[in-house]
Amino acid sequence: MAVDIVVVNWNSRELLEQCVESIVRFGNEQLGKIVVVDNHSSDHSLDFLSQYPDVALVKQTKNVGFAKACNIGAQQCEADYLLFLNPDAALFANTLESVIDFMEHQENQQIGICGVKLLDENNHVARSCSRTASPTGLFFHSIGLDRPWPKLGQAMREWDHLNNQNVDQVIGAFYFVRKSLFNKLSGFDERFFVYYEEVDFAYRAQQQGYSSYYLADVSAYHLGGGTSDQVKANRLFYSLRSRLQYAYKHFGFVQASFVALASLTFEPVVRSLKALLRGDIQSMKETTLAYKKLLLWGVGSTSE
Template sequence: MKTAIVILNWNGKKLLEQFLPSIVKFSSDEAEIYVADNASDDDSISYIKNAFPSVKIVKNIENGGYAQGYNDALKKIDADIYCLINSDVEVTQNWLSPILDVFKSDENTAIIQPKILDFKDKTKFEYAGAAGGFIDLYGYPYCRGRVFNDLEKDSNQYNDISEIFWASGACLFIRSKIYCKLNGFDEDYFAHQEEIDLCWRTQNIGYKVKYVGSSTVYHVGGATLQETNPQKTFLNFRNSLLNVVKNVPKKWFLFVVFSRLLLDGIAGIKFILELRPIHTWAIVKAHFSFYKNFFKFLKKRKVLQKKSDYNLHTSIVWQYFVMGRKKFTDLK
């Protein structure tokens, strides 16, 4: 099974210096390693050529963000399995074998995520993916090991192999034939939550997304956009709404769309009360962008097969903020 590990880079020489060595050390025997460069203007490329001549470089002609960056690069890479991994991820010994074994044993598994722990505190799960992602009825994402900003300590409680709804773009394995069949990421997302859309579409056509807890990586998180950056707020809210329009089944569609408008308004008020009005404005801009793209995404929706049963918990907002359920295992 030919495997390609593909690191998307944009002006990330410092991250490559810190994290590329672990990927080369623990992966070279089982996979080819690529850096897909999004038109960097630092000396990332010369560093890779000098320090790691075995690492192959794919040059994109522009910085098209996460979605376009991978779509452009993967067209030039021949492999059965793509591993899409952020440049701020440290991998561990024997991280690949458990994942490749699952791909070999189950042809219907299309996407896999490893356990993602926090590089800054390796006892805890990391925000972007943790032990596998889910969404609620309204399209809000959360994870085993992370609900909103509450992160669990890793006490081996998620060392299993299980089906999940979405795998984190920080470290995501996918069969190349499925990636190509789905035409890759939706480039209208630019960055953030495009992996949720990809996983959703993967399940729409009958394939599974899994988490493999016997494989561990450590993610810095926020290396490109910090959690406090309003652009991240904008992209997360806008793209979550786009996911709803594209993928929510017909029976829930109008209810979920109108409910989200109300719930996002409440989130905007919460940011004001927290004296963070810049994030309220980011939500407002996200909604204007959503309205602008609404009919474009309705057209995309019409050509997509829909998964009828997608939500594990009715409302993560209600359970977390009203009922005080902070851990995945507490959710009803």
């Protein structure tokens, strides 16, 4: 059994180089193709790839978004498994071998998606798994109640992520998928430019009888933030937009509109008050800009 790895890059520079280097260094005989899909970077972040002639590079003439770029990369792949790896992530020794061995066990054949324990630069374990998005969970997130009471929201921050278990969703930074399932679901929904594409994929996989699994026995590196930290206002805009797109796709009009109302009324106030209490004027400006972009996009477009 083999795995092909797809890395989507947008102005990642040193991060991408460290990511590819880790794949080349720790990839074993089970590693198939390495595909880098570049979303029209402008920072010369691809220059180092001349050192790695076996890496397949697919250049886009514009930023087509994360979901679409992943699908484009997957079209180049033929292995039994796909790993979508963020540029701000990296492999450790035995990461690939351990996940493949786990997925190959007979009792795990209905596990379609696998994530691993993600460690940051300080060796801290990221709280990276989530519950299936729900109208109430997104509402509590919008008004900030999932911070003091994580069980009310989507992110599983109350769990230390130190044990193996079935979960509803693993983070897209390290997204290990059966290629047969990816083909069956026609890949990621490209309406999600970035964010929620893995949430949507995991939910659709559940509907087909496949589960997601978090494997704490296996580790990988993840910086967190990464490329999206370059444009925080845009990051918030795309996160909000994808949330509304997901809601209108899966919740029905009434419940989705409930989520939209909370996202557009309560949440900007909560975000701005938090930034004000911190004295963070820049965050207030970024929040205002993100919501301006969201309103210009238009709530009426959420079902597109």
